[in-house]
Amino acid sequence: MTTFVHAADIHLDSPLRGLFPYEGAPSIEEIRGATRQALDNLVRFILAEEVPLLVIAGDLYDGDWQDFNTGLYFAGQMRRLAEVGVRVAIVQGNHDAANAMTKTLPLPDNVKVFKSRKPETWLLEDLGIAVHGQSYASAEVTANLAAFYPEPVDGMFNIGLLHCLTSGARGHLPYAPCTVDELASKGYDYWALGHVHSFSVLRERPRIVYAGCSQGRHIRETGRKGCVWVEADHGALTTEFVPLDVVSWLGVAADVSGAESIAEAAFLFGKALGEAMDSQGGRPCCVRAVLKGRCAVHGRLCSDPIALTANIRAVAADVSGKKAWIEKVVVQTGPEANLDQLAQSDTPQGELLRYLAELAAHPQDIDLDLTDLKAKLAGSGVEIPLRDMEQVLKDAGALLLTALADAQSEQEAS
Known part of the structure; x- marks a missing residue:
């Protein structure tokens, strides 16, 4: 049985926008750090369910950090996962690529950040999983990255990890544009997508999914936000949306x-x-x-x-x-x-x-x-x-x- 969690667009330490303090409003402490609390919920879920793999489909961060505390906080959460053997696969999205500090922060050995020069494959033989991915080299990537992703690995569960805009999706910049049919033709078992902030299943076979963001940050991001729990057992694939947001x-x-x-x-x-x-x-x-x-x-x-x-x-x-x-x-x-x-x-x-x-x-x-x-x-x-x-x-x-x-x-x- 293969089990993993698909998350995306965490935008760690991004402020919630459009809110002004006024008499009778909720305490500012209840919403400050909402994206960190959502990340905490993600880690707690993985630990509680003993999930061996987390894949993050880009925009882990939110552009330039004010200081290193944002990255240090994420690294600390990844160490919690490392202590129980959880592996983490990350592709960097447009917001990550805009941050110079992202490239200098050391992460625990359980974390694999895919390179930006070309797609690569991370083989997790003990899990029977092959993760294929490519990070953004810059904040604006207009090329179709998916077109160059490698062939699936025989005998393994193949995951395509990509930060992109598929045809038909709206409200986001057209970065790494591709079509659902192009993704399906790669022959992977599951596509873990990021960039669109609403959870959506674009195709059942193969399963192509936007996890959405883990915490809404403004009025255009309504509805519950979270991650996707995935289980594959003898060809049967089950996906479940798991809410993580706190506001x-x-x-x-x-x-x-x-x-x-x-x-x-x-x-x-x-x-x-x-x-x-x-x-x-x-x-x-x-x-x-x-x-x-x-x-x-x-x-x-x-x-x-x-x-x-x-x-x-x-x-x-x-x-x-x-x-x-x-x-x-x-x-x-x-x-x-x-x-x-x-x-x-x-x-x-x-x-x-x-x-x-x-x-x-x-x-x-x-x-x-x-x-x-x-x-x-x-x-x-x-x-x-x-x-x-x-x-x-x-x-x-x-x-x-x-x-x-x-x-x-x-x-x-x-």
Whole structure:
């Protein structure tokens, strides 16, 4: 029986991005060092399951280290594996190649780092395994490395270890590009891939797998993160995803239709957050709050983002027991009124909407100086969507329509 663990994209000591401290947020100590905690979980799993081999498919590190402590910490974890005879095979990815310190750090004898000049094979005869791999020579590798990987070794379980982008994968730079069919044609039993940060099985026969990263680091890396446990027994191959992450990234959308105040919209978000947190097992979560639906408070949600964010954070702290960190609040609501009809009306609101539509048709003519506003919003978790001028104008319209409605109400009351 052949058993090993496939990990990738550990990005050791990479910070979690987009998080700002605020009252009621989880303790910074709970998320600082999350990638180290994920590595600890990986090592503990290997030791507990008595797995004899770990393969790491690139991006062990995260570019330049601040000092040698990052590498020393990894070396210490590898010594723990060496003490019980676990071998470790590593190919360096684009982030590893960008780090000069990576090349000078000595690792224990149980660790094999594949060279970058050409592919090579590591024979582990006692395990009946042949690992084929090649590291990156530089941070940008655009050649198809897989094309030159060696033939499989007869009578052994052959693993291809590669940091690459396969055709059809999205959201990552096209490094060491190749196709799934090219990988399958090599005749290996298993391809352990890295570079794409989501776990995915690209093909069953042969098994071609992205392990994904071991710890999500920003809102684009949602869902559980971990490694892959692999067992081959008389031709039958079993793979199992094993979660390792200690902090989750979640996008939580709440329907706030009918809300008449910021507090009510925040309350409705809290209900959605509570449901999302139920599946997290008490782990800290970094959350992007998304508000949807048509509501009377739409204009105020757009016009007072600081108050909205404060309300959302307060509700999140209460609902989650200070386990949810609000990374950002995104307003995707709309007014209850039919804006298309309103724009055709002979009213101040209609004239305003027609003017904004004219501006939206020529966004290049709009020159906004938002320096002071950006300074006020710094560190609040609120962003101005300057890349989407149409959205800026919609938000401005919502603000002005709300102001007009308030003025009309005051006149009617007096």
